[in-house]
Amino acid sequence: MKNDIIFKLQKLTTSEIKRDVPLAKYTTLKIGGSADYFIEPISIPEMIAVYQTAIENGIKCTILGGGSNILISDKGIRGIVIKNKVTGISYGNKIKINFRKTASHRHEEIHWKTGFIKLTDLDYDEDTQDAVLVKVNSGTSLQLLMYNTLHKGLTGLQWFARIPGTLGGAVWNNIHGGKKFISDFINSVSYIDSYGKQQILQRDNLSFDYNRSNFQNSNNLITEVGLVLQIGNKNKAMVVAEEWKKRKSDQPYNSAGSTFSNLSEEDKLNYGLSSISAGYIIDKILGLKGFKIGKVKISENHSNFLETELGATSADALEIINTVKVKAKEKIGIDLNLEIVLLGDF
């Protein structure tokens, strides 16, 4: 990048524009190479100005949220990496909404451990029309947001307890917890498009589906999210949050969450499988639980999670991913879809 452009960008942000920044520490897998340039904007106007200027000058930008769903190449990322540090929650007035039943068409993994609340008590819709529109800056931590809203008596995010990352990353992949999707609670999303223009779209125009949103086919930068949260049963919601934290307590944090997407019910039937779970396929059909290359291994606790140790590389992680894909294709003829996002020069 030419010096005059760096100078121009530096004038737009209070964050120092750094060169050759190792990115591993910004990811939960703790692996990956360096960013050519690295910026951490802390306000929306700053982030917009930097993004617009980069676009005008033909410089590629990559957005990092909490880094909990990504695998960064050992060769790093070219152009500018924007680490989103724009946080903030603002609560609007009370509004009336039509009763909305959430999507609830997901089939969750079945937990049979004792001491857990019955699954049937873990899926419900609030029976109230009273709600609040909450505007959230996209760099806000999802867990902080969940506790903040629950403490105010606004429910909905309890299904996503213990999921790391920012709200921007959660929207990008339409995260799922229990039988809910984050999109069940979204009203609108504000973003900057690839021409540097500020845009806003309502939930129904964002092509949300399982692990899917239309942000994945674009270079748009999500800046703010409008959520509709009901004034619901706070105590019940808190119990649900604690229950999900307990159920997920053995999921390793030195991972990037689920490596592969679970199957659809249709695929389960077509391939004659007894579960939609990618973890079930990796463990019970491919026998790859605990499989290790270098310092990366398929978790003993959750076969759909990759765990890293100090000294791990992205090349090792990618080799495990490819091994699983090849074996799944050979043994059952299925193409597993990667849920983790690959960033940088692979």
Ligand SMILES: Cc1cc2nc3c(=O)[nH]c(=O)nc-3n(C[C@H](O)[C@H](O)[C@H](O)COP(=O)(O)OP(=O)(O)OC[C@H]3O[C@@H](n4cnc5c(N)ncnc54)[C@H](O)[C@@H]3O)c2cc1C
């Ligand atoms: C222990 C563990 C448990 C997990 N459990 C779950 C789970 O139960 N359900 C689930 O769905 N996921 C789960 N995940 C995956 C992950 O936490 C979520 O996908 C999370 O929402 C990712 O958010 P992030 O901010 O970390 O995004 P990142 O990993 O930083 O980024 C993911 C993608 O989103 C893009 N992105 C991020 N922010 C923006 C933005 N503001 N604008 C545009 N693009 C953006 C990035 O460029 C990247 O392509 C888990 C992960 C871990 C480590």
